[in-house]
Amino acid sequence: MLAHLPTTETAANRIVRPGRLARALDLYEYQGKALFARYGIPVSEGRLARSPREARAAAEELGGPVVVKAQVLTGGRGKAGGIKLAQSAEEAEARAAEILGMDIRGHVVRKVWIEGASDIEREYYLSIAFDRSAKQPLFIFTTQGGVDIEEVAASMPDALVRLHVDPLEGYHPWHGRRLVYGAGVKEPSEQKQIAAIAEKLYAAFTGCEAMLTEINPLIVTTSGEVRALDSKFTVDDNALFRHPDLAELRDLDAADPLEALAREKGVTYVKLDGEIGVLGNGAGLTMATVDVVTFAGGRPADFCDLGGGGDAQGVVDALEVITRDPQVRSIFFNIFGGITRCDEVARGILQALERMRIALPIVVRLDGTNAEEGRRLLEEASASNLYAEATMLEGARRSVELASVT
Ligand code: GDP
Ligand code: MN
Numbered sequence: 001m002l003a004h005l006p007t008t009e010t011a012a013n014r015i016v017r018p019g020r021l022a023r024a025l026d027l028y029e030y031q032g033k034a035l036f037a038r039y040g041i042p043v044s045e046g047r048l049a050r051s052p053r054e055a056r057a058a059a060e061e062l063g064g065p066v067v068v069k070a071q072v073l074t075g076g077r078g079k080a081g082g083i084k085l086a087q088s089a090e091e092a093e094a095r096a097a098e099i100l101g102m103d104i105r106g107h108v109v110r111k112v113w114i115e116g117a118s119d120i121e122r123e124y125y126l127s128i129a130f131d132r133s134a135k136q137p138l139f140i141f142t143t144q145g146g147v148d149i150e151e152v153a154a155s156m157p158d159a160l161v162r163l164h165v166d167p168l169e170g171y172h173p174w175h176g177r178r179l180v181y182g183a184g185v186k187e188p189s190e191q192k193q194i195a196a197i198a199e200k201l202y203a204a205f206t207g208c209e210a211m212l213t214e215i216n217p218l219i220v221t222t223s224g225e226v227r228a229l230d231s232k233f234t235v236d237d238n239a240l241f242r243h244p245d246l247a248e249l250r251d252l253d254a255a256d257p258l259e260a261l262a263r264e265k266g267v268t269y270v271k272l273d274g275e276i277g278v279l280g281n282g283a284g285l286t287m288a289t290v291d292v293v294t295f296a297g298g299r300p301a302d303f304c305d306l307g308g309g310g311d312a313q314g315v316v317d318a319l320e321v322i323t324r325d326p327q328v329r330s331i332f333f334n335i336f337g338g339i340t341r342c343d344e345v346a347r348g349i350l351q352a353l354e355r356m357r358i359a360l361p362i363v364v365r366l367d368g369t370n371a372e373e374g375r376r377l378l379e380e381a382s383a384s385n386l387y388a389e390a391t392m393l394e395g396a397r398r399s400v401e402l403a404s405v406t
Pocket of ligand 2: 076217230
């Protein structure tokens, strides 16, 4: 069972840790391969193309037969028809025209990767995933590559070699030997190449603070060379501040457009599927707000954490993102003043409402430091769509009621 392996994250299963949202940054195959190359893992030479014409030029530059590969953030592209061989540059152009614009399980292909075609003798599988339960990176290696690893795990679990690396000790050559002998690789040159790749993959995994680095297939060519033919590379979002070059790889087109806007503005926002726009200060309180809105019979439209600040610009940015969602029918601000003072947040909200016109009802619950002062400011402003409530439950009920009225 590979139940502990990280799977593709969805908005619903993102994990909330105290104070911050944990997310993963999935890289495209071509980006992962560029990182592999940086760490010395052999890959085929290739070019990125956004049009059939660019694909043709790329194939001409590379010379010889090429493979045209859809670049989407989902696996199984081969089965879906997103990977095709082309004998000539003309053929590469034609194949790219077929693949570009294709929808692979909800992912529209906007880019193709053109690389020199490989002559494949065998397909292996090598990955490192962060094993949360063991709190250690976990190598998985098998000579049964090229297919879905979950299938191998189910049908022939003994074919998988699983090996943890103690992060304090790091990688040692015996890890590589254990992997290749364990999987029954007999050929000495192959053993050597695979062990070397395992060491480099570990360096890439730790160097980029990855959560997953996967090579499927890791091929042996007809001339005996071992090479990464595919890449799946997931970086820990929480470590990105240490890797500005990796953070730049994030594809804003592929993300939810609202989440992309939020990221641009530095707003912590996760799109949900309901009608009540939820804002809180602090991830814990915001999660509780999502729960209370649900308890009150409403459906949250988002999770939006204002963090510690309640300054006008932060509120404007958050409101801009939330109101861009056409599903939102009412907005619920849930603020607990600790270090953040409620009167400051109230001023922020009022300034935000001066800067942008919002017709939707806005319910504000202020509690904690200077709550009374904050509520007084809101009441004095006498905006017709502002409703101040004293408790979280009352606030949630009011916002649900207002959402069904409007
Ligand atoms: P995935 O289907 O999304 O995992 O995409 P992969 O990059 O793993 O490619 C799927 C399959 O296409 C591989 O397992 C290979 O069998 C085949 N393939 C990819 N590149 C080449 C190539 O250069 N030459 C040949 N002969 N087959 C390739
Ligand atoms: Mn693959």
